[in-house]
Amino acid sequence: MNEPTPDDDLQVLFARQRAADHESTSPFHAMRTWALEAGATASQSGLAPGWRWLWPTGAAFALGIVTVWFATHHPATPPASSRDTLARQLAAIDAALQRSAAAQRELIAWQSPTDFLLHPSHHENRP
């Protein structure tokens, strides 16, 4: 006669659980059919799982080529050399000086509207 082991209670409980589960398990054939159909759909697409990245990779590659083509055929403004920078600075200084000289000329030519009052008139000088 077999002696009961300390785990017999759990054995019994799990065996009951197993029997109850087996009664409500979905049938194998339905699940197998679904799996076969799912595989058929995948094979109809003509792409193995390893090739599923083909389109995104190709698209990214094409985008890269287009970007490089644009960069080479439509160059952006080339970076200014130090000589160009110096020339631009000199031109700016020259323009500023010209503006300043013009302003100075205007200032010299300016005459107050009441300036004639300060000069003696001919009538007053007459004896």
Place this chain on the structure above:
Amino acid sequence: MEHAEILSQLEALHRDAFGWAVSCCAGDWHRGEDVLQVAYVKAVHGSARFDGRSAFKTWWFGVIRFTALEEARRARRWFAFLDRWRAEPEAPDEASPIVEDSELAALAIALRALSERQREVLHLTFYQRLSLSEAADVMQVTVGSARQHYERGKKRLREILPNRSALHE
């Protein structure tokens, strides 16, 4: 192994595999069913190949376990994404058939309170009647680690389960 032979083995193991898939999904029947479906697709179309290095059942249960982990990871990412748009996260759907047997209902609740490893090893040894070595193979841990989870899981399960004395009688 021939395709027909694989299908025959899968059919023979179907019920046990279903129980294992549900266990890998913490008792959620709908998710367990989905996981088993995906595992069948892998087995039928060769993305999971049996190489004969272990018993077929051990290999198959390893495939189901891995698939369940993959699905759980995907679901977590999806729910994390949804939670960004939701004010209050919904409670997880713990779909399972109505258990009329109160002891079985208590067992299901108690198993959810265990760690994933403990739940796995107890299911594999008591429900599937695998040896600890086979269970360790499925779980991809050492036998020593599996034994530790087994002992702790049993202890914890006995603490949680009500009417333990009734079970012993």
